[in-house]
Amino acid sequence: MTSTSSGRDACVVPVITIDGPTASGKGTIAQRVADHLGWHALDSGALYRLTALAVRQAGGDGGDESQAAQLARRLDAQFSAGVIRLDGRDVTQIIRQEAIGNLASKVAALPAVRAALLARQRDFRRAPGLVADGRDMGTVIFPDAPLKIFLDAAVDVRAERRHKQLRDKGISANLDDLLNDLRLRDARDRDRAHAPLVAAADAVTIDSSHVGVDQVVDQVLDLWRKLGSAHGPA
Numbered sequence: 001m002t003s004t005s006s007g008r009d010a011c012v013v014p015v016i017t018i019d020g021p022t023a024s025g026k027g028t029i030a031q032r033v034a035d036h037l038g039w040h041a042l043d044s045g046a047l048y049r050l051t052a053l054a055v056r057q058a059g060g061d062g063g064d065e066s067q068a069a070q071l072a073r074r075l076d077a078q079f080s081a082g083v084i085r086l087d088g089r090d091v092t093q094i095i096r097q098e099a100i101g102n103l104a105s106k107v108a109a110l111p112a113v114r115a116a117l118l119a120r121q122r123d124f125r126r127a128p129g130l131v132a133d134g135r136d137m138g139t140v141i142f143p144d145a146p147l148k149i150f151l152d153a154a155v156d157v158r159a160e161r162r163h164k165q166l167r168d169k170g171i172s173a174n175l176d177d178l179l180n181d182l183r184l185r186d187a188r189d190r191d192r193a194h195a196p197l198v199a200a201a202d203a204v205t206i207d208s209s210h211v212g213v214d215q216v217v218d219q220v221l222d223l224w225r226k227l228g229s230a231h232g233p234a
């Protein structure tokens, strides 16, 4: 894939990266921005969640790096119209379970797993553009992205949001447990040696603690438009 620092260059497929901690709303916002622009979307966390599910199905617990990496490399994953399949089976809901999220955070700390998923993530970069969300989209996977967002929100706000999401799905959850889980996952994602959760030096940080989804989507689209006028027409 050819690329330069300006994603609005005619021969380069532009990418907007949205990184941030668990439950910051980045998945929803990335999808909305992608829909608005008519671009593709990459939910990179889903790839780590699928790897976690494959590890669990193989009877593992994420402690065996080469097993997890091999499963990541061979992942038979399909993303189509909001449905995520693993080996042909619809696992859209299963991979959203907190237990899978926790195991995903564990396998995501393994460098061989990250290496196994690298090319697969870059393959999502297709015309007319890509909105990619995760932890290292702007720092490692698409370092040349012309627009990088770091979406943050206070941990207690994120726990409340996750609690509401689960309640709306009819899943009961304890708020204090969710808060503890989020803190643990934040620490693991931020403190790991490989591709830790960190804002890229050239990222724009948006704190969504007290801002609704619509406003954040508008902010991102506004930043993209401004970048377009700075670089000339796409």
Ligand code: DC
Pocket (backbone or CB within 6 Å): 022, 023, 044, 045, 046, 048, 049, 101, 104, 105, 106, 108, 109, 133, 134, 135, 136, 137, 185, 189
């Ligand atoms: O965004 P998410 O909650 O679906 O991600 C699940 C886990 O995967 C998260 O705890 C960290 C990991 N992850 C990662 O390390 N790098 C990414 N680009 C995306 C997710």
